[in-house]
Amino acid sequence: MKIINIFILLFVSSLSLESIAADCEQVIEGNDALQFNSKAMTVSAACETITVTLKHTGQLPANIMGHNWVLTKSSDFMPVAQAGGAAGLENDYVPQNDPRVIAYSKIIGGGETTTVTFSTADLSKGENYTFFCSFPGHYAIMQGSLSLTD
Ligand code: ZN
Secondary structure, eight states: OHHHHHHHHHHHHHHHHHHHHTTOEEEEEEOTTSOBSOSEEEEETTOSEEEEEEEEOSOSOHHHHOBOOEEEEHHHHHHHHHHHHHHOGGGTTSOTTOTTOOEEOOOBOTTOEEEEEEESTTOOTTOOEEEEOOSTTTTTTSEEEEEEEO
16 A cells, blocks of 8 residues: 555646746746736746746735736737726736736735746747736736747
8 A cells, every 4th residue: 555655646746847947837936016026937948838837926916916927928918918907906907808918817915926827739939928917907018028938
């Protein structure tokens, strides 16, 4: 019985090591000073899904200094960010049912954490992607690039 447990443990740890090595899981922080702590994410094209964890390290509430993590093609970034402002907090400042939105997390306030997982099936290696916070006014500063590598 103990030997079986050890095998299961080894199996589970080798799985999580693989995902870490392939950068399929990304962690990013936002703060009360309108900043993400990362300007670029690189994800292996071998990842079937990407999981992004957003941590709000500030203290201000979501309606004052809310942050989310939204991903679009770089060419869609500006129009989607502008449409997001009109969508309102109840829609996480994201235009609903908009095919240009590849992935998005909910808006969170200080001290909160949220996670979004999405498939890489519709992403391509040569394309430039932009991630940003769609809270009104934040996208000008809170943005970065995401790209796929081998
Ligand atoms: Zn924000």
